[in-house]
Amino acid sequence: MKVYRFLTGPDDSSFCHRVTDALNKGWELHGSPSHTFNAAENKLYCGQAVVKTVHGKEYDPSIKLGEQ
Known part of the structure; x- marks a missing residue:
């Protein structure tokens, strides 16, 4: 199964950290x-x-995409 998420946030380091975290989780x-x-x-x-x-x-x- 392929899952999709769209990460959003203010243009600051916290957004970059969220994307980096997702990349490191596969x-x-x-x-x-x-x-x-x-x-x-x-x-x-x-x-x-x-x-x-x-x-x-x-x-x-009902799956929680961020937990995949």
Whole structure:
């Protein structure tokens, strides 16, 4: 089974640490990162899709993707 997550967060080191953590848990980058600016907060936000192949499981909408 292949699972997909889209990580988001403010453009700071905490976002980079979340992506790094996912990569070290076997997730792979999927596509390019994205950025958006929230004018109300005057902040830049990032997003990065990641995918992972999980063997021996079938998809169920109740699974917690971050725990795979």
